[in-house]
Amino acid sequence: MTEPTHIDDSHDPALQSWVASANAADTDFPLQNLPFGRFRRSGSSDPWRIGVAIGEQVLDLKLALTQCPWSREVEPLLQPLARGELHALMSQGATARGAVRAALSRALREGSEQAPFLKLCLVPRADIELSLPCRIGEYTDFYTGIHHATAVGKLFRPDNPLLPNYKWVPIGYHGRVSSIGVSGQRVRRPRGQLMPPDAKVPVFDAAKRLDYELELGVLVGAGNADGKPMTMAQAEDDWFGLVLLNDWSARDIQAWEYQPLGPFLAKNFGTTISPWLVMQEALAPFRKPFAHPADDPQPLPYLDSPANRERGAIDILLEVWLHTDAMRAKALPPHRLSQSNFGDAYWTVAQLLAHHTCNGCNLGPGDLLGSGTQSGPQAGQGGSLLELSQGGKQPIALPNGETRTFLADGDTVTLRAYCERAGARRIGFGECAGTVLPALPF
Amino acid sequence: MTEPTHIDDSHDPALQSWVASANAADTDFPLQNLPFGRFRRSGSSDPWRIGVAIGEQVLDLKLALTQCPWSREVEPLLQPLARGELHALMSQGATARGAVRAALSRALREGSEQAPFLKLCLVPRADIELSLPCRIGEYTDFYTGIHHATAVGKLFRPDNPLLPNYKWVPIGYHGRVSSIGVSGQRVRRPRGQLMPPDAKVPVFDAAKRLDYELELGVLVGAGNADGKPMTMAQAEDDWFGLVLLNDWSARDIQAWEYQPLGPFLAKNFGTTISPWLVMQEALAPFRKPFAHPADDPQPLPYLDSPANRERGAIDILLEVWLHTDAMRAKALPPHRLSQSNFGDAYWTVAQLLAHHTCNGCNLGPGDLLGSGTQSGPQAGQGGSLLELSQGGKQPIALPNGETRTFLADGDTVTLRAYCERAGARRIGFGECAGTVLPALPF
Numbered sequence: 001m002t003e004p005t006h007i008d009d010s011h012d013p014a015l016q017s018w019v020a021s022a023n024a025a026d027t028d029f030p031l032q033n034l035p036f037g038r039f040r041r042s043g044s045s046d047p048w049r050i051g052v053a054i055g056e057q058v059l060d061l062k063l064a065l066t067q068c069p070w071s072r073e074v075e076p077l078l079q080p081l082a083r084g085e086l087h088a089l090m091s092q093g094a095t096a097r098g099a100v101r102a103a104l105s106r107a108l109r110e111g112s113e114q115a116p117f118l119k120l121c122l123v124p125r126a127d128i129e130l131s132l133p134c135r136i137g138e139y140t141d142f143y144t145g146i147h148h149a150t151a152v153g154k155l156f157r158p159d160n161p162l163l164p165n166y167k168w169v170p171i172g173y174h175g176r177v178s179s180i181g182v183s184g185q186r187v188r189r190p191r192g193q194l195m196p197p198d199a200k201v202p203v204f205d206a207a208k209r210l211d212y213e214l215e216l217g218v219l220v221g222a223g224n225a226d227g228k229p230m231t232m233a234q235a236e237d238d239w240f241g242l243v244l245l246n247d248w249s250a251r252d253i254q255a256w257e258y259q260p261l262g263p264f265l266a267k268n269f270g271t272t273i274s275p276w277l278v279m280q281e282a283l284a285p286f287r288k289p290f291a292h293p294a295d296d297p298q299p300l301p302y303l304d305s306p307a308n309r310e311r312g313a314i315d316i317l318l319e320v321w322l323h324t325d326a327m328r329a330k331a332l333p334p335h336r337l338s339q340s341n342f343g344d345a346y347w348t349v350a351q352l353l354a355h356h357t358c359n360g361c362n363l364g365p366g367d368l369l370g371s372g373t374q375s376g377p378q379a380g381q382g383g384s385l386l387e388l389s390q391g392g393k394q395p396i397a398l399p400n401g402e403t404r405t406f407l408a409d410g411d412t413v414t415l416r417a418y419c420e421r422a423g424a425r426r427i428g429f430g431e432c433a434g435t436v437l438p439a440l441p442f
Numbered sequence: 443m444t445e446p447t448h449i450d451d452s453h454d455p456a457l458q459s460w461v462a463s464a465n466a467a468d469t470d471f472p473l474q475n476l477p478f479g480r481f482r483r484s485g486s487s488d489p490w491r492i493g494v495a496i497g498e499q500v501l502d503l504k505l506a507l508t509q510c511p512w513s514r515e516v517e518p519l520l521q522p523l524a525r526g527e528l529h530a531l532m533s534q535g536a537t538a539r540g541a542v543r544a545a546l547s548r549a550l551r552e553g554s555e556q557a558p559f560l561k562l563c564l565v566p567r568a569d570i571e572l573s574l575p576c577r578i579g580e581y582t583d584f585y586t587g588i589h590h591a592t593a594v595g596k597l598f599r600p601d602n603p604l605l606p607n608y609k610w611v612p613i614g615y616h617g618r619v620s621s622i623g624v625s626g627q628r629v630r631r632p633r634g635q636l637m638p639p640d641a642k643v644p645v646f647d648a649a650k651r652l653d654y655e656l657e658l659g660v661l662v663g664a665g666n667a668d669g670k671p672m673t674m675a676q677a678e679d680d681w682f683g684l685v686l687l688n689d690w691s692a693r694d695i696q697a698w699e700y701q702p703l704g705p706f707l708a709k710n711f712g713t714t715i716s717p718w719l720v721m722q723e724a725l726a727p728f729r730k731p732f733a734h735p736a737d738d739p740q741p742l743p744y745l746d747s748p749a750n751r752e753r754g755a756i757d758i759l760l761e762v763w764l765h766t767d768a769m770r771a772k773a774l775p776p777h778r779l780s781q782s783n784f785g786d787a788y789w790t791v792a793q794l795l796a797h798h799t800c801n802g803c804n805l806g807p808g809d810l811l812g813s814g815t816q817s818g819p820q821a822g823q824g825g826s827l828l829e830l831s832q833g834g835k836q837p838i839a840l841p842n843g844e845t846r847t848f849l850a851d852g853d854t855v856t857l858r859a860y861c862e863r864a865g866a867r868r869i870g871f872g873e874c875a876g877t878v879l880p881a882l883p884f
Contacts, residue, residue: 137620138580138618138619138620140706143703163701163702165635165644165698165699165701168635168643168644169635169644169698169699171699171702171703171706172703172706173615173616173703173704173705173706174615174616174617174618174706174710175616176580176616176803177580178579178580178668178803178804178805178806179668179802179803179804188669188802190801190802191671191800191801191802192800192801193607193610193611193742201610201739202607202610202611202742204742204743204744204800226620226621227630227882229633229882250801253801256607256611257607257611257613258702258704259605259607260605260613260700260704261585261613261614261615261704261705262615262700262702262703262704262705263615263703263704264582264613264614264615264616265797265798265800265801265803268616268801268803269801269802269803270802297643300635300644300646301646302646355707356707358633358634358646358707359632359633359634359692359695359707359710359711360621360630360632360633360711360712360882361618361620361621361707361710361711362620362621363620364620440669440671440802
């Protein structure tokens with residue numbers, strides 16, 4: 001293999017794959033995407049392996065390393081992947097990440113000399129189960145959705161919905177890793193302390209106001225040494241990729257517990273992410289200029305850079321779908337609750353890393369940063385039921401005659417995301433689904 | 443070795459060790475303590491080993507396993523310790539923990555048949571360096587110091603210092619593991635967004651109001667399965683032990699960032715814990731009855747048990763010492779800033795575990811739960827400078843003529859703790875020291 005790896009044409013929309021299903025117009029996983037996931041044969045107890053989604057197939061990287069030669073530059077980068085470990089590549093930074101992507105793109109495109117060998121390394125996606133794409137280090141959840149922050153703030157402070165720090169500080173807080181699961185997770189309705197309306201004392205009961213939050217999750221790359229903040233330029237290079245993230249939330253637990261130290265048990269009983277980790281490089285065609293509105297405070301210098309202004313935002317369409325037990329019983333399809341766009345976020349991914357590390361806090365490979373709920377500016381674009389039902393006051397009518405203010409037992413919430421624009425191949429994120437189990441009996 | 447391991451006389455104050463320094467009246471580490479730590483020879487790059495502090499010595503458990511026989515019950519429990527890994531023992535629960543403690547107590551007491559062999563396994567504590575006592579899983583910080591919560595609340599809300607949830611909910615929030623270090627940590631003064639007094643816009647600058655917080659840290663034992671809350675009885679058995687914990691805090695960063703999701707960059711630039719993990723069993727003689735004041739709300743049933751009422755609290759005296767550059771320059775000793783007692787905490791250790799898991803959130807071996815700042819009821823017993831200086835308004839006079847409202851560069855803060863009562867052997871926690879480095883230059 002002698003192609004120079006620094007020529008990366010992996011986004012060329014004209015490129016086709018020798019994996020036929022990757023060339024379908026509506027696939028989430030064309031040759032231009034190439035996300036990583038950890039998989040094994042459904043129902044087996046095999047060790048988890050790393051694969052790359054391509055159309056309806058997965059390229060098994062363990063087999064791929066043994067079945068055909070790779071360049072001297074790329075082979076050592078693929079070896080830890082073949083052992084099922086993504087952290088080693090994450091910790092190598094942008095050049096290594098780009099080299100692996102370019103090599104995979106060449107190997108999977110039509111006319112590749114590797115095709116005859118790699119055909120032996122494909123597993124149908126229908127035959128696999130997926131785990132978390134990597135070991136999550138630590139988890140921080142941000143709050144970059146200004147339309148969400150405004151809508152939620154309005155419920156509490158109609159005249160002053162946004163707190164004074166919002167337009168200066170990328171607000172964030174630490175979350176819990178142990179309860180993060182992958183798409184397909186079954187999340188038990190939590191019990192907790194609730195203060196019923198008009199009550200004087202709290203009760204311990206199952207949450208009544210269970211909700212989802214539509215977010216993206218950023219997987220950190222190499223990170224930074226303890227005490228050494230990342231510059232914006234370092235932050236822009238460092239982040240590895242994105243997944244979908246559902247930050248399940250119990251609004252009634254949250255309302256009673258969150259003062260003064262923030263959400264805790266209202267959020268840490270379950271968080272679901274999608275299994276396919278879409279690399280930063282796959283999103284390059286969908287980057288766009290970033291700016292705060294002219295009347296707003298402009299980012300402080302540690303959160304500002306020319307590259308961030310030029311291409312800091314990412315145009316990603318986000319959707320929430322609901323499938324209820326009653327819909328399933330009548331074989332009705334899921335219902336789309338809302339759409340929004342990550343391009344409306346008030347802070348960029350690089351700003352989250354630069355802010356998180358500006359005090360010297362050290363990030364590491366596989367750390368997960370939630371974007372916060374992504375709601376659009378219009379009514380009906382809320383990224384949570386709290387917003388869509390206006391704090392539970394306006395039930396949402398579903399097409400089968402059901403209504404929802406908050407989630408019912410059996411409800412399946414599915415997040416989806418995709419990028420599309422003229423002149424680029426559409427790419428998708430797959431899905432992030434989770435189902436509500438009833439609370440434990442008392 | 444055939445002694446029945448269920449007879450645990452390890453607290454008998456009359457017991458003496460064949461390690462002479464363990465019998466000194468003022469040692470933190472008599473035979474009745476036996477805390478675990480991870481150590482290596484100072485300046486070496488040897489792998490970290492697990493040892494047990496005994497007087498001025500450490501018993502090297504790797505050597506101890508090879509040098510003499512152990513009972514059939516205890517030997518498999520010691521094997522992972524000999525490999526430098528505490529998690530395996532943590533995950534075994536209370537019976538295993540007690541069996542190991544009883545075996546170590548018998549081995550180290552006067553007249554032990556193992557003494558001639560174990561003498562070869564001692565390393566002077568003066569010759570070692572220590573790491574974190576175990577790999578920290580995740581970190582949650584609670585807020586059980588009601589005198590701290592009241593004092594801090596008064597600074598913001600003179601008429602209503604405690605929020606309505608405080609006496610019902612063991613308030614907590616998630617923290618950051620990557621910046622947790624062991625005693626001796628050098629913590630760089632963080633930079634961050636600050637809102638100067640009377641300013642209209644924030645600045646990015648070095649924190650001016652750097653503070654410590656005097657806490658204990660609980661190390662979780664086996665933990666609980668996802669979705670399965672711990673009962674109080676399970677929580678009482680499960681926790682493995684305690685360390686000292688300094689939750690370094692930048693009050694000016696905190697004031698500007700913390701609404702509405704809680705502290706973030708104000709806290710995650712550094713947290714220091716002590717290296718010697720004092721097991722729950724060592725604290726047994728210092729347990730005491732626990733009750734909320736009669737006029738306060740009583741704990742909800744999931745936070746209540748007979749054992750918790752009978753012996754939920756722990757009488758541990760806590761101290762903060764300050765050593766400044768100016769004191770060091772004149773060879774003056776450190777100055778004690780305050781004393782308080784963990785027996786004044788508003789919630790017990792078991793209540794923290796039961797609350798954390800009541801929504802199904804899963805804890806695991808090595809998870810760390812901070813107690814929150816432990817301040818006493820009297821003026822001058824504040825567990826932070828924020829309290830001792832009344833929000834920075836009343837400088838504290840030091841004996842050498844210096845004053846402090848918040849920490850200066852070069853200041854070393856040392857936390858100490860010990861338990862003593864008539865009829866029990868005094869035990870100590872060693873020390874938890876950390877030194878402030880100047881902020882990075884701009």
